[in-house]
Amino acid sequence: MAEPITSMEITAQTIEEAIENGLAEMGLSIDDVDIDYLDEGSKGLFGLGGRLARIRITKKGSQPVIIEKKPQPAIEVSQPGIEEETPAKPSRAEAKPPKKERPVETAALVEEPELRVARETVSELLEEMHIHAQVTSTFSEVADDKDLPGVLVEITGPDLSVLIGRRSETLNALQYLSSLIIGKRLEKWLPLMIDVEGYRQRRERQLHQLATRIAEQVISSGKRQALEPMPANERRVIHLALRDHPAVMTESTGEEPYRKVVILPKK
């Protein structure tokens, strides 16, 4: 999943469903893709003998995925072979005066200790895992909590899907251990998010779409619906997405690692 998916085939009950699922899976919008209709499918009689709809979605061009949903913190693209990176703009929550313009070569000197420790820790862990990748760190608002400026560590490079793992298990383990080590080194807790090739952003958008879609189904059927098991940070995205929804509410049930969100109609 680390490599952006550029093309995939989807089968579903209807063409519309297949398109929706495919776009969610790829984290793209309808304008970003070309769709080939491989099999329009057929309903069959009383749901029997029907064929599933099959389509192929191909990303247009090879532009990187741009997510316009909300402004992202400044992300510095590091060039291969260049160790220094410019520090991120401090997030607004920090209320620091803006730094005056500085030449790139002094960037390393003014780098905040939090950014340096976070970047070094993740780099060292990856090195011990024999994974070669670029690591950059920036200040960011962690998730939706704007009062908590945290550090976003971004890992980029080829063949990093092993770093994500099933249900982002590996990425979460890496993030958890990194945050423990960084916390110990800085002697204070630091909210940390690690992303690999934009995976978390894509996944978050996909979860938002899922939440909205299932909420609509719950409203029209009047019946509660359970989602697939998800790690805590993903369940949180679902809860937040539907927090202010007028007609549905969410709760989590079950035991880790099979804990899942249930969407149910408001009484």
Place this chain on the structure above:
Amino acid sequence: MKELIEYIARSLVDHPEEVQVAQRNSGGRVNLELQVAKEDMGRVIGKGGKVANAIRILLRVAASAEGKSVNLDVIEPK
């Protein structure tokens, strides 16, 4: 793999000098035994084994790159 777990364990404990890792290979299977100071046991195991499980997940990545499976035990100091 031994280096990976040594790095993680030494980064988490209060007594890095007491971190010891024994590695035994049997066929495609690698058995790792991590030993830390008694008062550091909680740091490498974690509540409900959360830290140890996260370490196992990262070890699995390193092991599968070599086509192996890996087992980690945290043992009490003698």
